[in-house]
Amino acid sequence: MPIVHGWGRYPVVEAEIRSPVDPPGIAAAVKSRARPVIPRGMGRSYGDSALSDQIIDCCGLNGVSAFDFEAGLIRCGAGVTLSDLLTHSVPKGWFLPVTPGTKFVTIAGAIASDVHGKNHHLEGCFSEFVESFDLMLAGNEILTCSRHQHVDLFHATVGGMGLTGIILEATLRLKPISSTVVEQITFKARNLQEALHLFDAHEASAYSVAWIDCMVTGPAMGRALLMLGEHSEFGGLSLPDKRRISVPFDVPTQTLNRFSIKAFNWLYYHRIRQARSSQRVDCESFFYPLDGIHGWNRLYGKRGFLQYQFVVPKHAGLEGLTALLKQIVESRRGSFLAVLKLLGRANQNLLSFPIEGYTLSVDFKLEDGLFELLNELDAVVLDYGGRIYLAKDARMKEATFKRSYPRWMQFQEVRSRYGALATFSSRQAQRIGLD
Structure with missing residues (x-):
């Protein structure tokens, strides 16, 4: 059987994979299962949320069935990637109103x-712009879910990590743009407190994200580069034609160590000379900087890596982030890729990650002692009322999940109501008590 893993390349499992190309094929795959199945798209979730003994690959559902160019409404198959969607929509003046840091994810995965x-x-989240989707249930029945139809199933499926059924098709509402150029302003923050002040001072900016140095101690701890962005009126609607570079082999594990990371972080931070600078950049560079490096996950070596993303409430932002950064710095396991964002209010979806506050994601190469550190960080996140992002998780304990996602029982009730409990499951679901 094929060997499968997520983007972090941990864990690795053997799985039976079926790749139907239409709803009847999906129905046959679900009906003939010997064990619970999980739908899977491009494999860009980092851990084991799309891993199971039996997997249904939904990338074959990749058609665009309707596009209202006047209203910006597009209806497409679950396997359409954000990259595919942008190819259709950007030349017509429409962009994704919410997008993650990679365009190589499917609509259903998003x-x-x-x-x-x-x-x-x-x-808010991607779901704010999902008008409806068609969901195949355990018994092959197909229901259209929205904020007005099968509302309970809508709020359980969005953020539900594929555990309620298989999304077949979705209708999305897009955002009008005049150009693929982004007006970017970069601020140089001397420490974490200054970085959070800049986030608050520029809360009205359309986009904001910060790279943060997780290797510095003392008064400069948490120094950062904050990037703000606004869609430009200039530059036209042509998508940039960029060549992707490739990482052709697994980088030796010893190459990525605290000395090389510290040196990289110093250079990356000091490449920006001014406290404030502005430039025009293309949308690919602003929204998807790592998509230009094919196979960048190989930079962490053969064993893979874990991305640890958490959120702490805004009222505890400085104190909570300081405590967590201090532990990361003292562990000497810092990362050259650490991203800080400001999150708005939580939504009504039962397992959706964001709460109003700050979210930090840090990449750690997989090595001895890492799980112990992350368990310690979990305890601090919980103490401050935060939670871990399921799409990035590969090792969170059941007690941690259930304490930080208080609506998990309601989620299970919806799954039970629609017959999903014995039909759809993943390694992650089993690990965190949703089997």
Whole structure:
């Protein structure tokens, strides 16, 4: 059987994979299962949320069935990627109102993870712009779910990590743009407190995101580069034609160590000379900087890596982030890729990740002692009223999940109501007590 893993390349499982190309094929795959199945798209969730003994690959559902160019409404198959969608929509003057940091995810994956982007503080999650979707249930019945039809199933499926059924098709509402250029302003923050002050001072900016240095101690701890963005009126609607570079092999594990990371972070921070600078950049560079590097997950070596993303409430932002950063710095396991964002209010979806506050995502190469550190960080996140993002998780304990996602029982009740409990499951679901 094929070997399968998520983007972090941990864990690795053997799985039976079926790849139907239409709803009847999906129905046959569900009906003939020997064990619970999980739908899967591009495999860009980091851990084990799309891993199971039996997997249904939904990338074949990749057609665009309708596009209202006047209203910006597009109806497409679950396997359509954000990249595919942008190819259709941008030349017509429409962009994704919410997008994660990669365009190589499917529409169904974006819904199942209820992804967020650099504008959550203003626009919320991806689900805010999902008009409806068709969901195949355990018994092959297909229901149209929206905020007006099968509302309970809508709020359980969005953010539900594929555990309620299989999304077949969705209708999305897009955002009008005049150009693919982004007006970017970069601020240089000397420490964490200054970075959070800048987030608050520029809360009205359409997009905001910060790279943060997780290797510095003392008064400079949490120094950061904050990037703000606004869609430009200039530049036209042509998508940039960029060549992707490739990482052709697994980088030796010893190459990525605290000395190389510290050196990289120093150079990256000091490449910006001014306290404030502005430039025009293309949308690919602003929204999807890592998509230009094919196979960048190989930079962490053969064992893979874990991305640890958490959120702490805004009222505890400085104190909570300081405590967590201190532990990360003292562990000497810092990362060259650490991203801080401001999140807005929580939504009604039962397992959606964002709450009003600050979210930090940090990449750690997989090595001895890492799980112990992350368990310690979990305890601090919980103490401050935060939670871990399911789409990035590969090792969270059941007690941690159930304490931080208080509507999990309601989620299970919806799954039970529609017959999903014995039909759809993943390694993650089993690990956190949703089997």
